[in-house]
Amino acid sequence: MNKKNIFSTVKLINYYKFINYNLIYNNKAINRYKKDNFEISGNKAEKLIKLKKSILSLNNCDLKKHGKNIVFSDGNPNSKIMLIGEAPGANEDAEGLPFVGRAGALLDKMLAAIDLDRNKVYISNIINYRPPDNRRPTNEEIRRYLPFITKHIEIINPKVLVLLGSTAMNALIGNDVVISKMRGKWIEKQFGNCKTSVIITFHPAFLMRQPAQKKMAWIDLKMIRDKKI
DSSP states (O other), X not given: OOHXXXXXXXXXXXXXXXXXXXXXXXXSOOOOOOOOOOOOOHHHHHHHXXXXXXXXXXXXXXHHHHOSSOOOOEEOTTOSEEEEESOOOHHHHHHXXXXXXXXXXXXXXXXXXXXXXXXXXXXXXXOSSOOGGGOOOOHHHHHHHHHHHHHHHHHHOOSEEEEESHXXXXXHTOTXXXXXXXXXXXXXXXXXXXXXXXXXXXOHHHHHHOGGGHHHHHHHHXXXXXXXX
């Protein structure tokens, strides 16, 4: 078998592993993520600590009052790839980490399909506390937390910013766009001192409800894989 055929076969295997992923889960959070001691520069570490304290000290927030834990981030703060989702669910609220429930298991599979994992990316959400009954955050809640996630992006300074789902897209790109038309495109965007390449794809929770859209998500994943950073 020549090199071209081998490469094509590997890509096909990765794709089928992704789209045929067995979505049989229980409702218990997947507590398999440890907090690695990545070597972070003192300046970046201090800024992240300060940002987290600012969120913890936020007043007049009903989400914070009812949440069990702040869900700040997971992964490698030194990564050049940052992923942003919508908001924590029940499992994330219990663990204090983003994407550790059913959607998190699929996200792990998506990352693995392009040879990434949580040690190679950095993950956060638009909202840091769980909305009741896993509802979509309100516009007021998004506006309240937007300065924090914008600052978070600036601190991490990723070369690639992956927005998972319409809530993250609308919060950071604008309400006048729809995900079906915006996904799979590179957008150059500035967040403070951070200039980054943004790509939008479907949220793993949406893909669980609409598995036919995995073929579109696979296209987006390959674009992330092939991006030179």
